[in-house]
Amino acid sequence: MAAASEAAIDCKPLISMALEAGRAILAIYTGDHDAAEKKDGSPVTLADQAAEAVILKGLADACPDIPVIAEEAVSAGHVPAAASRYFLVDPLDGTREFISRNGEFTVNIALIDRGVPVAGVVYAPASGEIYWTGGADARMARVSPDALEAGDGVPVHVRPAPEGGLTVLASRSHACTRTKQLIEQLPVSDVTSAGSSLKLCLVAAGRADVYPRLSPTMQWDIAAGHAVLRAAGGRVLSLTPGGAEATELAYHAPASRDGSGLENSAFIAIGDPELAPVVLKASHI
Ligand SMILES: Nc1ncnc2c1ncn2[C@@H]1O[C@H](COP(=O)(O)O)[C@@H](OP(=O)(O)O)[C@H]1O
Ligand SMILES: [Mg+2]
Secondary structure (H helix, E strand, O other): OOOOOOOOOHHHHHHHHHHHHHHHHHHHHHHOOOOOOOOOOOOOHHHHHHHHHHHHHHHHHOOOOEEEEEEHHHHOOOOOOOEEEEEEEEEOHHHHHHHHHHOOOOOEEEEEEEEEEEEEEEEOOOOEEEEEEEEOOOHHHHOOOOOOOOOOEEEEEEOOOOOOOOEEEOOOOOOOHHHHHHHHHHOEEEEEEEEOOHHHHHHHHOOOEEEEEEEOOEHHHHHHHHHHHHHHHOEEEOOOOOOOEEEEEOOOOOOOOOOOOOOOOOOEEEEEEEHHHHHHHOOOO
């Protein structure tokens, strides 16, 4: 994979890996499994592990020199040494949505370079929507479950904030009171709940305007969607206590080899960058 740090990155190999991981997930999702009641050996766990195995093999073949921080590996205690450039992988984001069988779960592969998500792929295998960026622009395509590639797709871009009110997205399964209070401070026309990193992609595609997230998330949950949103013209603003400035959420290597320190601060994703002062003001609740 061509991966010069300044130039756009060819993400076709990442797209292929995400599609293959999606096939592994769908084989379990649509298979004859007993909804995920068991903690160990549950379909979710099997799907997470199968998808991550596909991605780790693909990355090892395509980019053997770039370390990978992946959710399941970190859970098992495998954390690479700190590096300025690394992949961040959430093989199945939206565990609760997988269990609910509502289709709102995604495969996520991001490339971080000095704290910035410079490339990413987000694939929702149940719907066939795939979003990606290699840095130059953000694109999306709809694929069939057996697709091996996504083609050129179409460009996606954020939209200007509508005068009639904002479409706001919130987590379907991890909503919190503070997020609701923040949303009440915004000029809202519609609030929609959705699972997983798809929320960032919906903002990137101009189908929503704001995604506030004050309940906890991990860096791998949002890095690929953040890359897509950034390339589509949007921002993910970090909300630090008392912070008065719009700071882009940054990524950092784990604080130690046990993987601690990979939590995100609270954040608000916005499509129209001119919304930054509006959402920051609303966040002072
Ligand atoms: N208490 C907590 N601490 C850290 N992350 C949490 C969390 N509760 C939920 N999350 C994160 O929120 C993600 C789901 O986001 P959403 O609510 O937008 O669908 C989860 O991803 P997984 O489903 O991959 O575990 C998980 O990483
Ligand atoms: Mg996740």
